[in-house]
Amino acid sequence: xxxxxxxxxxxxxxxxxxxxxxxxxxxxxxxxxxxxxxxxxxxxxxxxxxxxxxxxxxxxxxxxxxxxxxxxxxxxxxxxxxxxxxxxxxxxxxxxxxxxxxxxxxxxxxxxxxxxxxxxxxxxxxxxxxxxxxxxxxxxxxxxxxxxxxxxxxxxxxxxxxxxxxxxxxxxxxxxxxxxxxxxxxxxxxxxxxxxxxxxxxxxxxxxxxxxxxxxxxxxxxxxxxxxxxxxxxxxxxxxxxxxxxxxxxxxxxxxxxxxxxxxxxxxxxxx
Amino acid sequence: xxxxxxxxxxxxxxxxxxxxxxxxxxxxxxxxxxxxxxxxxxxxxxxxxxxxxxxxxxxxxxxxxxxxxxxxxxxxxxxxxxxxxxxxxxxxxxxxxxxxxxxxxxxxxxxxxxxxxxxxxxxxxxxxxxxxxxxxxxxxxxxxxxxxxxxxxxxxxxxxxxxxxxxxxxxxxxxxxxxxxxxxxxxxxxxxxxxxxxxxxxxxxxxxxxxxxxxxxxxxxxxxxxxxxxxxxxxxxxxxxxxxxxxxxxxxxxxxxxxxxxxxxxxxxxxxxxxxxxxxxxxxxxxxxxxxxxxxxxxxxxxxxxxxxxxxxxxxxxxxxxxxxxxxxxxxxxxxxxxxxxxxxxxxxxxxxxxxxxxxxxxxxxxxxxxxxxxxxxxxxxxxxxxxxxxxxxxxxxxxxxxxxxxxxxxxxxxxxxxxxxxxxxxxxxxxxxxxxxxxxxxxxxxxxxxxxxxxxxxxxxxxxxxxxxxxxxxxxxxxxxxxxxxxxxxxxxxxxxxxxxxxxxxxxxxxxxxxxxxxxxxxxxxxxxxxxxxxxxxxxxxxxxxxxxxxxxxxxxxxxxxxxxxxxxxxxxxxxxxxxxxxxxxxxxxxxxxxxxxxxxxxxxxxxxxxxxxxxxxxxxxxxxxxxxxxxxxxxxxxxxxxxxxxxxxxxxxx
Numbered sequence: 001x002x003x004x005x006x007x008x009x010x011x012x013x014x015x016x017x018x019x020x021x022x023x024x025x026x027x028x029x030x031x032x033x034x035x036x037x038x039x040x041x042x043x044x045x046x047x048x049x050x051x052x053x054x055x056x057x058x059x060x061x062x063x064x065x066x067x068x069x070x071x072x073x074x075x076x077x078x079x080x081x082x083x084x085x086x087x088x089x090x091x092x093x094x095x096x097x098x099x100x101x102x103x104x105x106x107x108x109x110x111x112x113x114x115x116x117x118x119x120x121x122x123x124x125x126x127x128x129x130x131x132x133x134x135x136x137x138x139x140x141x142x143x144x145x146x147x148x149x150x151x152x153x154x155x156x157x158x159x160x161x162x163x164x165x166x167x168x169x170x171x172x173x174x175x176x177x178x179x180x181x182x183x184x185x186x187x188x189x190x191x192x193x194x195x196x197x198x199x200x201x202x203x204x205x206x207x208x209x210x211x212x213x214x215x216x217x218x219x220x221x222x223x224x225x226x227x228x229x230x231x232x233x234x235x236x237x238x239x240x241x242x243x244x245x246x247x248x249x250x251x252x253x254x255x256x257x258x259x260x261x262x263x264x265x266x267x268x269x270x271x272x
Numbered sequence: 273x274x275x276x277x278x279x280x281x282x283x284x285x286x287x288x289x290x291x292x293x294x295x296x297x298x299x300x301x302x303x304x305x306x307x308x309x310x311x312x313x314x315x316x317x318x319x320x321x322x323x324x325x326x327x328x329x330x331x332x333x334x335x336x337x338x339x340x341x342x343x344x345x346x347x348x349x350x351x352x353x354x355x356x357x358x359x360x361x362x363x364x365x366x367x368x369x370x371x372x373x374x375x376x377x378x379x380x381x382x383x384x385x386x387x388x389x390x391x392x393x394x395x396x397x398x399x400x401x402x403x404x405x406x407x408x409x410x411x412x413x414x415x416x417x418x419x420x421x422x423x424x425x426x427x428x429x430x431x432x433x434x435x436x437x438x439x440x441x442x443x444x445x446x447x448x449x450x451x452x453x454x455x456x457x458x459x460x461x462x463x464x465x466x467x468x469x470x471x472x473x474x475x476x477x478x479x480x481x482x483x484x485x486x487x488x489x490x491x492x493x494x495x496x497x498x499x500x501x502x503x504x505x506x507x508x509x510x511x512x513x514x515x516x517x518x519x520x521x522x523x524x525x526x527x528x529x530x531x532x533x534x535x536x537x538x539x540x541x542x543x544x545x546x547x548x549x550x551x552x553x554x555x556x557x558x559x560x561x562x563x564x565x566x567x568x569x570x571x572x573x574x575x576x577x578x579x580x581x582x583x584x585x586x587x588x589x590x591x592x593x594x595x596x597x598x599x600x601x602x603x604x605x606x607x608x609x610x611x612x613x614x615x616x617x618x619x620x621x622x623x624x625x626x627x628x629x630x631x632x633x634x635x636x637x638x639x640x641x642x643x644x645x646x647x648x649x650x651x652x653x654x655x656x657x658x659x660x661x662x663x664x665x666x667x668x669x670x671x672x673x674x675x676x677x678x679x680x681x682x683x684x685x686x687x688x689x690x691x692x693x694x695x696x697x698x699x700x701x702x703x704x705x706x707x708x709x710x711x712x713x714x715x716x717x718x719x720x721x722x723x724x725x726x727x728x729x730x731x732x733x734x735x736x737x738x739x740x741x742x743x744x745x746x747x748x749x750x751x752x753x754x755x756x757x758x759x760x761x762x763x764x765x766x767x768x769x770x771x772x773x774x775x776x777x778x779x780x781x782x783x784x785x786x787x788x789x790x791x792x793x794x795x796x797x798x799x800x801x802x803x804x805x806x807x808x809x810x811x812x813x814x815x816x817x818x819x820x821x822x823x824x825x826x827x828x829x830x831x832x833x834x835x836x837x838x839x840x841x842x843x844x845x846x847x848x849x850x851x852x853x854x855x856x857x858x859x860x861x862x863x864x865x866x867x868x869x870x871x872x873x874x875x876x877x878x879x880x881x882x883x884x885x886x887x888x889x890x891x892x893x894x895x896x897x898x899x900x901x902x903x904x905x906x907x908x909x910x911x912x913x914x915x916x917x918x919x920x921x922x923x924x925x926x927x928x
Contacts, residue, residue, distance in 0.1 A: 012769050012770050013769070013770065013771070014769075014770035014771070014774075015770075016542075032652045032739075033652065034652065034653060034654070034741055034770070035741075036768060036769035036770075037768065037769065039769075039771070042768075042769075070742070073745065077768050080766075197709065199709070200710055200713070200765040200766070200767070200768070200772060201765070201766060201768065202713065202763055202764065202765055203752060203756050203761065203763050203764035203765070203766075204756075204763070206752065206764075206766060207753065207756055207757075
């Protein structure tokens with residue numbers, strides 16, 4: 001069984017985002033900010049490793065990342081958690097600096113190429129969305145491009161012996177169970193928060209991860225290999241008009257007792 | 273609980289049947305034989321709200337006859353019996369008595385009076401002796417507050433609605449829990465929106481009110497330093513919580529002392545600075561209290577503690593004078609009045625550096641009202657790793673490797689032993705995140721090991737903070753690779769993002785609460801030579817098993833190993849009541865072991881009311897005398913935190 005897991009390097013979820021004035025009204029401050037793997041991608045890797053551990057046949061987990069050269073660190077984390085090898089499509093610094101530059105359409109096109117290049121991929125596990133763009137489109141676009149079956153917002157994934165996948169997905173109106181029949185095409189599953197809790201990479205695995213292979217290939221070379229047009233890959237995107245911080249929350253006022261509260265409410269005209 | 277004002281309570285006389293009080297009040301009169309004092313105190317005080325007065329008449333209980341009719345401190349009554357403490361006291365008293373009265377016959381202190389013959393002792397008539405006792409212990413001078421005081425204080429507090437005072441005198445008291453080791457109804461004065469300096473002069477000037485004052489911050493101290501012993505006023509500073517500003521260039525943050533530590537962290541992080549003090553209680557504790565107790569915390573090693581980072585203080589002395597020690601004269605609405613030479617600089621070598629006396633003074637010589645702290649820049653890259661070692665030698669090697677490989681980015685190294693983490697796993701991890709699984713992985717790092725071997729495992733949490741994430745990551749990588757390849761660590765876990773880092777710190781911060789939930793905890797916070805850290809723990813364990821095995825004590829050790837600071841906690845699982853006999857045994861054993869290695873009996877928790885007697889026994893006489901003189905210099909009437917910090921015999925108002 002071969003599982004492909006695309007992962008994304010984003011600003012760490014605990015960092016407070018600042019608008020970068022040098023990028024005009026469109027950019028977020030990225031320098032000197034801690035970056036780590038998208039939490040949903042972590043969950044996807046964890047699920048892939050669990051599936052690999054559960055299956056009786058041999059399985060391989062391949063992690064893919066598209067981004068600047070620091071993405072190798074993120075790939076190493078994935079390898080330390082238990083993935084077998086990594087593919088790094090390296091972009092120049094100004095492309096895929098952040099979500100503004102490379103958007104889901106371009107990513108999905110590239111991933112489609114990677115899937116076809118790898119061959120024999122049974123399952124593509126993605127995070128349901130990334131925490132910087134919150135688009136949530138890459139998985140579904142990829143399924144559309146590949147014409148493959150998909151199940152999104154998975155909260156439970158089980159693999160049948162015949163190669164089918166049973167997925168429980170969380171929707172606003174409840175839980176839905178979908179069975180993806182085995183086909184020649186890979187199943188596309190996007191992972192939601194409650195699927196699992198990602199493991200900590202332990203020392204032995206971290207040591208082993210250093211020896212696992214990571215293939216680095218530049219974006220241009222990959223595009224050429226796949227026979228795509230670089231312009232087309234990069235230019236099909238939404239244009240971000242403006243990025244701004246939300247107005248600061250106004251502090252609440254403390255009142256001493258109910259009478260004071262009533263007086264203040266009357267003052268503001270909120271109570272007759 | 274007595275609903276009557278103090279004065280009339282003091283003049284109750286009990287003869288036979290107790291006087292008729294209201295149906296909801298209780299009168300509790302305690303006579304105690306001094307030798308049984310401690311156990312009585314432990315048993316009764318938690319439920320007693322007040323310990324009152326003595327009787328004028330003979331009571332068959334004790335076979336004693338009359339006592340003095342007003343309140344004498346401690347709740348138990350002199351005259352003493354024949355034990356070493358009271359013999360010394362008697363000696364002091366007899367000396368005073370003989371010098372102040374010419375009619376005394378002998379001042380021999382070595383006579384051993386018998387119980388029955390207390391008409392005359394050392395040749396001094398009984399009534400005279402009693403008078404001298406009254407005069408010389410100025411505890412008799414410190415009285416509790418009454419209604420007039422409440423009215424007076426109300427008039428000077430700026431909260432006119434009367435919400436600034438909580439007291440039982442006015443029947444609107446909140447709970448009044450028995451304090452740790454002491455009784456007394458609490459009168460809490462809260463919400464001091466005005467300045468403390470406005471509060472204190474009226475109090476000191478009106479000599480009619482001379483009572484104890486206990487300054488209180490977040491009340492998270494572990495030695496009972498903010499808990500009143502009897503009937504002191506508790507001065508709560510939580511209402512003074514302005515942050516005045518953070519100077520961008522020098523990084524000096526100025527604020528009131530009632531600001532909660534976590535708020536200071538948030539404030540400085542927003543502006544790109546890191547607050548240099550971080551302790552487990554940061555959600556509740558206030559910076560004034562931290563300064564007064566010289567709190568340590570996990571960044572002590574890196575930033576040098578409060579003595580190294582506090583740049584200026586504003587303190588209010590017990591007589592009302594306000595001292596600005598290397599600090600801007602900041603008015604309470606935030607405007608800064610620059611006067612003469614006072615300002616907040618890092619360096620100021622003009623005269624004795626008085627602020628260091630107030631750091632760690634635990635509220636005994638003044639109230640800290642404003643603090644100026646120098647903050648370092650916020651690190652952009654943080655890494656944390658949990659390491660599992662097989663023995664303490666390995667831990668020492670890890671520490672040495674860290675200092676070399678991690679060098680300047682090493683920011684915290686926390687040590688935990690196996691017993692502690694087992695208790696954390698059993699009792700306490702409230703979070704349902706990764707904590708439990710990480711703990712499980714840590715504790716069972718080597719499934720092939722036997723449980724008895726595993727119990728020797730030791731755990732380290734190493735944190736780094738730096739300015740360049742790529743560099744730090746590679747340093748951490750080299751560090752871990754070095755340790756793993758040389759076999760110094762059995763296993764290690766590296767946090768990949770902030771969520772995992774927070775989980776690791778939560779494990780460390782759960783040590784204290786988990787252990788408290790397992791049973792009764794006897795806490796010790798000691799400084800020991802770093803190489804003897806675990807040997808001391810093992811020796812304590814051995815001696816405990818020899819002497820108090822019946823309670824199954826578990827010795828848990830955790831602490832800031834880089835500072836040599838061990839928090840030794842001995843838990844008696846299943847039992848939740850402190851037992852004084854066991855407590856004394858354990859205390860003797862632990863202090864004994866620590867002193868054998870010339871350690872300190874209180875590394876960062878302070879003295880409070882729990883360790884002051886031990887301090888008297890263990891520290892050099894010359895030092896204690898000078899400390900007592902300093903206390904007398906700042907606080908001539910002994911109103912600040914009476915009965916705490918210094919041993920009772922050095923509290924200068926004992927016998928002038």
